[in-house]
Amino acid sequence: xxxxxxxxxxxxxxxxxxxxxxxxxxxxxxxxxxxxxxxxxxxxxxxxxxxxxxxxxxxxxxxxxxxxxxxxxxxxxxxxxxxxxxxxxxxxxxxxxxxxxxxxxxxxxxxxxxxxxxxxxxxxxxxxxxxxxxxxxxxxxxxxxxxxxxxxxxx
Numbered sequence: 276x277x278x279x280x281x282x283x284x285x286x287x288x289x290x291x292x293x294x295x296x297x298x299x300x301x302x303x304x305x306x307x308x309x310x311x312x313x314x315x316x317x318x319x320x321x322x323x324x325x326x327x328x329x330x331x332x333x334x335x336x337x338x339x340x341x342x343x344x345x346x347x348x349x350x351x352x353x354x355x356x357x358x359x360x361x362x363x364x365x366x367x368x369x370x371x372x373x374x375x376x377x378x379x380x381x382x383x384x385x386x387x388x389x390x391x392x393x394x395x396x397x398x399x400x401x402x403x404x405x406x407x408x409x410x411x412x413x414x415x416x417x418x419x420x421x422x423x424x425x426x427x428x429x430x
Contacts, residue, residue, distance in 0.1 A: 313348045315359055323363045334414040338404060356400040360407075371410065377403035 316323040326337035361369045377398035408415045
C-alpha cells in the first residue's frame with residue numbers, strides 16, 4: 276500500500292512512483308534464449324519488411340531488407356527464405372508469388388493421395404527471386420534511372 280506523502284516529498288517524486296518506467300530503447304524482434312539469434316519479425320510487426328505493389332521500383336529494396344534479416348536471423352534455407360518473402364505481402368500478391376513455378380519447384384504427380392512429389396530440381400531462392408522481378412517491369416536495377424540519366428532526360 277502506498278503511504279501518504281510526507282512534507283519533504285516533492286509532488287514529482289510521488290508521480291514518478293505511480294507511473295511505470297518506460298524503457299527508452301528501440302524495439303527489436305525477440306531473440307532466442309539459446310544463442311541470441313534474432314527471430315524474423317511476425318507478420319504485422321512494425322519491423323517487418325514492407326512492399327507496396329504500386330511502387331514497383333521499390334521491389335529491390337524489399338528484397339534487400341529481407342536479405343539483411345536473413346543474415347541477421349540466420350535464415351539459410353531456400354524454402355524458408357521464399358516463405359518469409361511471401362509472408363509479409365498482401366494476400367493477392369503473396370498468391371501471385373507462390374504461383375511462380377520456382378516457388379515450389381517442378382513436380383510430378385504422386386501415386387498416392389494425388390499429392391505432388393518434388394522433382395529432382397528444387398529451385399533456389401535466387402532463381403525464384405529473379406522470376407519475381409520479371410513479373411514487375413521496371414523493378415530490376417537495370418531498368419531504373421540513375422541520377423545522371425535523369426538529368427540528361429530533363430535537359
